[in-house]
Amino acid sequence: MREDDSNWFSKWEDELPSPEELMPLSQTLITPDLALAFNIPNPHQQPLHNHHHTPPPPPPQSAALSSQPNSSAEFDSPELSGAAGGGSGGAGGSDEPARTIKRPRLVWTPQLHKRFVDAVAHLGIKNAVPKTIMQLMSVDGLTRENVASHLQKYRLYLKRMQGISSNGGGNSPAALSGSGMDAATDHLFASSPVPPHFLHPGRSNSEHFLPFVPVAATMQQHHHHQMAVVPPPPHHHHHQQMQQQFRHFGSSPPNGQFEHPFIRQSQQAQVQRIGAPVRGSNGVVPPPYADDLEPANGRKVLTLFPTGDD
DNA sequence: TTAAGAATAT
């Protein structure tokens, strides 16, 4: 159906998020880095109520294997090479959080995924490799690994899509449910229309795709508490956009007590925003807004500046 | 429990 093409294109174009829509309201609180830097022990979520059973069966005398501190990063020593660590930062006794620390896990919002798809479509399947995609997306804080992981899953999704579209009907999200695939699965991928040539390996694709709009992604790190309403509404419908303002700041703690901004990692939803101050490289569009979060320590929360390129 | 994202391995 030719009309569908223009149709989904229009919708797709229409759904392009504005920077404002993506602009998170929340400020960043503590990061794992800071927690580590401040020697803050895991304020692991305390059992609010009596749990059904006490989960911790401490191994009698077995050597502690890989214990899993809730959010604390285990100090892994990747530099196990024989080379002496001469160039390690500056202080030898202190930790070196600059690397080896875990950053908050990326949440692929529909918008972010949209940009991802956009980038892949623009690049073409051939050039759509993680690094290139990452660069084109120009999202600050986005790592190649993030993209690679997402790309991996997305390819699987496309594969499933191909099988379905060849067998049944269109590639609409709605078709998924009719094709026996759970619409409930692949929420995210279904949120953004899949360019036709993604499913047609033979088709030569042209770069008839638009210039992306600047984007800001939100990297969020929330606890299992039903805190902020950050997560995107799983409508696989053509919902316009969920402009949820994450205002978890207005609510005071349960006990009305003040919480130290630093030592309150638990229970506080943190929305880490990875905006896109990217350098104006040769093809990438420089985002208008470029505010970087920088804690009082002078240490970047999320250091990752593609200035050096690869 | 499930699922998303990350880590790790091939």
Added chain:
DNA sequence: CATATTCTTA
């Protein structure tokens, strides 16, 4: 880099 598998966490 791609893919498979496993792990952690929301």
